Amino acid sequence: MPRAIISPSVLASDFGQLNAECKRMMKNGAEWLHMDVMDGHFVPNITMGAPILSCVSKGVPGIFMDCHMMVAQPEKWVDDICDAGGALYCFHIEATADPVSLIHKIHEKKMKAGVAISPDTPSTAISDEVAHAADMLLVMTVYPGRGGQKFLERCVPKVAELRARFPDKDIEVDGGVGPNTVGMCADAGSNVIVAGTAIFASQDPGQVIEILRSTVEL
Numbered sequence: 386m387p388r389a390i391i392s393p394s395v396l397a398s399d400f401g402q403l404n405a406e407c408k409r410m411m412k413n414g415a416e417w418l419h420m421d422v423m424d425g426h427f428v429p430n431i432t433m434g435a436p437i438l439s440c441v442s443k444g445v446p447g448i449f450m451d452c453h454m455m456v457a458q459p460e461k462w463v464d465d466i467c468d469a470g471g472a473l474y475c476f477h478i479e480a481t482a483d484p485v486s487l488i489h490k491i492h493e494k495k496m497k498a499g500v501a502i503s504p505d506t507p508s509t510a511i512s513d514e515v516a517h518a519a520d521m522l523l524v525m526t527v528y529p530g531r532g533g534q535k536f537l538e539r540c541v542p543k544v545a546e547l548r549a550r551f552p553d554k555d556i557e558v559d560g561g562v563g564p565n566t567v568g569m570c571a572d573a574g575s576n577v578i579v580a581g582t583a584i585f586a587s588q589d590p591g592q593v594i595e596i597l598r599s600t601v602e603l
C-alpha cells in the first residue's frame with residue numbers, strides 16, 4: 386500500500402485564522418491540508434474558492450493543498466485553482482460527463498488529479514481507465530456538504546473494492562473519520578486520511594494526527 390498521508394480538513398478550523406491554522410497543522414505533522422471547495426450547486430453550502438486558496442498558498446510556504454471540489458462544473462475551476470496554488474484537484478465523478486479529459490486537463494496544469502465518489506455512488510462508477518489516469522481516488526464516508534457528520538460504515542467496502550483493483554493508488558477517505566473509525570478505513574486499504582472535527586476539536590491535534598498515521602501504518 387502507498388504511504389500514509391494525513392490531510393486535516395480546514396472546514397473544521399477557524400476561517401478567520403486560516404493561514405495560522407494551516408501552519409499549526411503542518412507543525413503538528415500533517416502532510417497535506419484538505420480544502421473543501423463548495424459552490425452552492427453540487428452541494429447546498431458555499432465555502433471558499435480560488436481567491437481564498439491563493440491567500441493560503443502565499444501565506445503558508447510549503448503547503449500541499451488537497452482541493453476537494455464539491456462543485457457542479459469541475460471543468461470550470463481547474464485554471465483558477467492551479468493559479469491559486471492547488472496541488473491536487475479532486476473532482477466528483479457524479480459532476481462530469483468526461484472524467485478522462487478532465488484528468489488530462491488537471492495534469493496539463495501540473496496538479497495531481499483525484500476522483501471522488503459520494504456515498505450512493507458505487508465503486509464501479511470509477512472505470513479502470515479513469516482510475517489509471519488519476520493519482521488518487523476518494524471514497525466519501527459522509528454525504529458531501531458539511532463537516533461534523535457521522536461516519537457511514539456502509540461506504541467502507543468500496544475502499545476495499547478499489548484497493549483490490551488498484552493496489553498502488555492513493556485512496557482517500559473523507560467524512561466522520563477519527564481515531565475510532567480510521568481502523569476500518571485502513572484495514573480496507575485507505576492510506577490518505579482526511580479528518581476535520583476529530584483533529585480541530587482536539588486539544589492535542591498532533592496526537593490525533595499521530596494516531597491516524599500509526600493506524601494506517603500498522
Ligand code: DX5
Pocket residue numbers: 394396397419421453527528529530531532533534559560561562579580581582583
Ligand atoms: C464534507 C467534507 C469533509 C468534511 C470532513 O463535505 O468533504 O472534508 O469537512 O469533516 P469531518 O471530519 O468533520 O467529517
Ligand code: ZN
Pocket residue numbers: 394419420421453559579
Ligand atoms: Zn472533503
